[in-house]
Amino acid sequence: MCGIVGYLGDRQAYEILIKGLKRLEYRGYDSAGVAMIRNGNFSLFKCKGKVSDLEETVGMSDHSGNIGMGHTRWATHGPPNDINAHPHLSNDGSLVLIHNGIIENYAPLKAELINRGHEFKSDTDTEVLVHFIEDIRDKTGANLFEAVRIALSEVIGAYAIVVMDKSNPQQLIAARKSSPLVIGVGKDNEFFVASDATPIIEYTRNVVYLEDEEIAKLDRTEGMKIVTISNQHKTPYIQELEMKLEAIEKGGYDSFMLKEIHEQPRSIMDSIRGRMNVGTGSVRMSGVDDHADRWRNASRILIVACGTSWHAGLVAEYLLEEFARIPVEVEYASEFRYRNPVIMPSDVVIAISQSGETADTLAAIELAKDKGAFIFGVCNVVGSSIARATHSGAYTHAGPEIGVASTKAFTAQVSVLYLLALSVAVHRGVMKGERLNRLMVEMNSIPDKIAEVLKTNDAVKAIAEQYKDSTNALYLGRGYTFPVALEGALKLKEISYIHAEGYPAAEMKHGPIALIDEAMPVFVIATHGASYEKVVSNIQEVKARKGKIISIVTEGDKIVKELSDYAIEIPKCDDSLVPLIAVVPLQLLSYHVAVMRGCNVDQPRNLAKSVTVE
């Protein structure tokens, strides 16, 4: 969702802003803009479309200046068009502002400002905010820093903002609440501001993550000053970034998604490294070990998440119930937060989020926290809002995921949740000895098995060629492979725009079977395991109605292969680990179908990488 970049220093701001906006493109957006200060005036350019369209708009116009801000907008208030694109000017044109988030009380503020003579050009809540700041500055005589503070104390909603005043090319103001913002600190009072660290790391590794309700004044002569909305002074905590530049580049692949699919043997290894010791038969999860009583005495586990992370949560439900023998409920965070759920202080809530910024998941955490539950986060982005809002947790260490469609984040989440389930089982005294050891050995072998599965790429591509023009697809699985069916369907629909549904295989006969005909591809995960024979029967039901069967089978399988139009073999492993390897051919399939249909796989239409609005 919206991307923010700001720069203040000796370099030319425009180049840094454009490069930074391109790094943030993965977040999803529909318009873009920049503003610099030159000779006491703003040079402001914005348009509907991509950053490349913005570059064309700027063309040969003078875009010089050592201070500036850039923005990619994901439309909320008003359609994506040139006028609604950010930056937005204040009423007298002296201030300019970019914003990520939603100002919920913008309507009454706007009405009041109109009464006071303000004129608005756009449909956005953002334009109201910059007018409001100007109004406070003019009414109270406060400087910009103070005017922003007063304005934000009256604003309801979520925001990350950058503001500048055309009469002061030495100063940027940045603030956040519920939307991420990071400040890069260069030498000699050079500053970078961004929604995440990706636009910053090639210039400096020193960063400050702004906390909720903090406002930063970045000044070429005075340096950095941070206050809270309630006017408390904060000492900036500068930390060193560990992220590498290569991690956010394509590294020779055609897309980030393809690169991230292929990174999975390594990313899973990074997720489990140091957390289990096959030799000593021990699992070490500090977020569990340090709060062992909460896990031992938990009456129930609630899992809250959205999208792909919710699918990882479903896998975790099966794992925790099987290994740790504890009841688990998996909830869409967006439903959970609004349905007055029963939450008990003895509950443990697991919040799963790649970005760590998903607004619905964050709100579900706050709700559960208020009721006294213990919250454990499973996040990929270090220092993210969810990582900070939880009582304890485990990072997935998958490295930056840039493709909007989650791939390596999903397998990293499932890997961490696998170890979590083993660890909780050990703490509750229901798993030990030979079984624990065997499962750890199996988990350890998964990266190599995924490397094997990646070799099916050409075979998967040939299948994609056959089904790329389908209008619908059905994905079936049972037990541990049911969440994989859901995830396979989500991958296909989000990047290729083919309608796809995931279903528990046995549930098909209660409705979706009516859709089956010779034009319907049915992707079935039919690996050897507890439900194998049952899934074979479900396949027969599809065949009887002339549906096409594309199966994921265990190597050496004969029965399902014979029934299938196409089959992809994956290595043998324990039932509980099948999701980790069975999902990989489905990721590849979606990728190839989308490419063949001419879709932008990294930035599918309408989607945002981190969904910071509810």
Ligand code: M6R
């Ligand atoms: O960052 P999160 O894991 O909280 O994001 C949740 C969903 O928005 C995300 O998984 C989404 O469904 C992906 N586009 C799926 O590929």
